[in-house]
Amino acid sequence: xxxxxxxxxxxxxxxxxxxxxxxxxxxxxxxxxxxxxxxxxxxxxxxxxxxxxxxxxxxxxxxxxxxxxxxxxxxxxxxxxxxxxxxxxxxxxxxxxxxxxxxxxxxxxxxx
Amino acid sequence: xxxxxxxxxxxxxxxxxxxxxxxxxxxxxxxxxxxxxxxxxxxxxxxxxxxxxxxxxxxxxxxxxxxxxxxxxxxxxxxxxxxxxxxxxxxxxxxxxxxxxxxxxxxxxxxx
Numbered sequence: 001x002x003x004x005x006x007x008x009x010x011x012x013x014x015x016x017x018x019x020x021x022x023x024x025x026x027x028x029x030x031x032x033x034x035x036x037x038x039x040x041x042x043x044x045x046x047x048x049x050x051x052x053x054x055x056x057x058x059x060x061x062x063x064x065x066x067x068x069x070x071x072x073x074x075x076x077x078x079x080x081x082x083x084x085x086x087x088x089x090x091x092x093x094x095x096x097x098x099x100x101x102x103x104x105x106x107x108x109x110x111x112x
Numbered sequence: 113x114x115x116x117x118x119x120x121x122x123x124x125x126x127x128x129x130x131x132x133x134x135x136x137x138x139x140x141x142x143x144x145x146x147x148x149x150x151x152x153x154x155x156x157x158x159x160x161x162x163x164x165x166x167x168x169x170x171x172x173x174x175x176x177x178x179x180x181x182x183x184x185x186x187x188x189x190x191x192x193x194x195x196x197x198x199x200x201x202x203x204x205x206x207x208x209x210x211x212x213x214x215x216x217x218x219x220x221x222x223x224x
Contacts, residue, residue: 101212
């Protein structure tokens with residue numbers, strides 16, 4: 001089974017801090033994604049990456065950046081955390097045809 | 113505008129009863145539709161995936177149907193169990209793209 005691992009289940013950070021959310025997949029997938037999930041809004045795509053060092057903006061990239069230095073790891077960076085970035089963050093990777101997605105367990109980030 | 117709408121927003125049923133969740137979409141061109149189960153504080157887990165040519169797919173007590181003409185899908189849960197309590201999310205993919213369109217989910221609570 002594909003495994004997507006997010007390093008933290010819960011994080012509490014202060015406003016203005018730089019925050020790193022890490023995601024690792026163990027199946028050599030090329031495509032990886034970062035979503036945030038908020039009540040009533042569903043999942044929204046922040047960034048995705050289709051190869052090492054390649055990245056594309058999703059629907060809501062403002063306030064975020066990403067890093068993909070190795071194929072298995074896709075990091076989401078909050079340059080200066082703000083309270084409106086309090087959310088559940090989900091990482092995913094995809095493979096196959098039709099494309100299949102596996103999600104990580106999520107990181108619940110609270111910015112105070 | 114590509115959209116995915118789910119109903120009801122929330123549902124409470126007695127253990128052992130059946131229920132049906134609805135998903136309507138306007139995504140075009142359509143590639144496939146998935147249903148995910150998301151336990152509280154966890155990432156979504158895939159239940160079923162259906163392409164244009166499939167109109168029903170089962171996974172244990174979960175049966176998904178798809179009517180690509182009317183752009184509707186349903187997820188039927190038979191003989192519900194307490195462990196079925198979760199959010200169920202409908203996700204539609206565009207043909208030729210890696211774009212996922214997420215519904216906001218139905219929150220199902222199964223009570224004893």
